[in-house]
Amino acid sequence: MITTYTDHPLRERNSFHVEEQAARIIEFDAAADLDAIFAVGSEPKEWMVIGGGNNILFTRRFDGTLIHPVGKKITVKCEDDNTLLVEAEAGVDWDEFVRWTVERGAWGAENLSLIPGTVGAAPVQNIGAYGAEAKDIISVVHYYDTLLREHRSLTKAECRFAYRDSIFKGELRGRAIITSVEFCLGKSAKPLLHYGSLQADVEARGGVTLKNIREVVCLTRQSKLPDTNVLGNAGSFFKNPIVPCAVAEELQAKYENMPIYPTSDDAHRKLAAGWLIDQSGLKGYRTGNVGVHDRQALVLVNHGGATGGEVMALARYVQAQVKEKFGIEIEPEVNIL
Numbered sequence: 001m002i003t004t005y006t007d008h009p010l011r012e013r014n015s016f017h018v019e020e021q022a023a024r025i026i027e028f029d030a031a032a033d034l035d036a037i038f039a040v041g042s043e044p045k046e047w048m049v050i051g052g053g054n055n056i057l058f059t060r061r062f063d064g065t066l067i068h069p070v071g072k073k074i075t076v077k078c079e080d081d082n083t084l085l086v087e088a089e090a091g092v093d094w095d096e097f098v099r100w101t102v103e104r105g106a107w108g109a110e111n112l113s114l115i116p117g118t119v120g121a122a123p124v125q126n127i128g129a130y131g132a133e134a135k136d137i138i139s140v141v142h143y144y145d146t147l148l149r150e151h152r153s154l155t156k157a158e159c160r161f162a163y164r165d166s167i168f169k170g171e172l173r174g175r176a177i178i179t180s181v182e183f184c185l186g187k188s189a190k191p192l193l194h195y196g197s198l199q200a201d202v203e204a205r206g207g208v209t210l211k212n213i214r215e216v217v218c219l220t221r222q223s224k225l226p227d228t229n230v231l232g233n234a235g236s237f238f239k240n241p242i243v244p245c246a247v248a249e250e251l252q253a254k255y256e257n258m259p260i261y262p263t264s265d266d267a268h269r270k271l272a273a274g275w276l277i278d279q280s281g282l283k284g285y286r287t288g289n290v291g292v293h294d295r296q297a298l299v300l301v302n303h304g305g306a307t308g309g310e311v312m313a314l315a316r317y318v319q320a321q322v323k324e325k326f327g328i329e330i331e332p333e334v335n336i337l
């Protein structure tokens, strides 16, 4: 089913809760609906996909069409004692999906509990948290190619997943609409507890079970991150910068406590953008209606009534301060429109 809205307010469709409008929103239920939406002659000219709007900052009215998947089916494709293969439609709420996997006794998604958004958005920036990434469990991504007007699929390898990145942010940006994702989950225990105090917290909760891991992740996230319904935000506003080893070592010699993380290649290290912002004296900083969160410096917040432009002005200020103190460029993780 296809539903169209015109001149539609976006306040409740973006987690920053900025007051902007879209000229048109088209909601679709089944992948096949996209054939009609993109039929020759009636296809939208300017368009983009919006899921839950948890990683988008609107800085202006969107004069084109926002395409919003609402299909919520979860289908088991194959299940045995070792593996569960499952396909979820793009409109499924991500955390609902994680809850479903945990209740079914399937391992792999539990560390990604409570990340706000939809299944369709998860491959786009290869969502990650607590040492896990969506790419660890994704096997196939199904999408509609608006250029070829064809339904296509990519295997995990073809998706070119990297840290907060994939082919959907590169070559297929503005072209692919993800309609469903297939996941391969394990049926035997495979806990990933090396991140922070996860291991100790899970043991304190009664032992290493899927349910306990999910509960600890949810409680930790709730204690650290502001609730978007109370304080508009998009989670981490900036990506953790990846720098050559020599740069990381030089900085660590100067700032002994500076956290440094390995990357997938030996020549680079990942720095903690939140630490850099905090050490630039910006944690809890506020200007007008916007600010840097007082518990998590990586999160920019709307204290109420902010425009996207105000959030962007703050983001630029934060970038400039970090650059001045550390000589490091931090890039937004959030999609700016």
Ligand SMILES: Cc1cc2nc3c(=O)[nH]c(=O)nc-3n(C[C@H](O)[C@H](O)[C@H](O)COP(=O)(O)OP(=O)(O)OC[C@H]3O[C@@H](n4cnc5c(N)ncnc54)[C@H](O)[C@@H]3O)c2cc1C
Pocket: 015, 048, 049, 050, 051, 052, 053, 054, 055, 056, 069, 090, 115, 116, 117, 118, 119, 120, 121, 122, 124, 125, 126, 127, 128, 129, 168, 176, 177, 178, 179, 225, 226, 228, 233, 234, 235, 236, 335
């Ligand atoms: C409080 C908070 C905490 C967060 N924590 C984390 C975290 O721990 N780890 C993490 O990785 N992210 C985190 N995020 C960011 C966010 O949750 C993820 O980016 C999530 O995947 C966004 O989902 P969404 O449906 O809201 O996508 P949207 O914000 O609607 O869209 C994000 C991008 O994906 C594209 N897109 C969305 N759906 C589709 C589709 N079906 N097909 C093609 N393109 C699509 C959009 O065009 C846009 O470019 C957090 C956000 C918030 C607000």
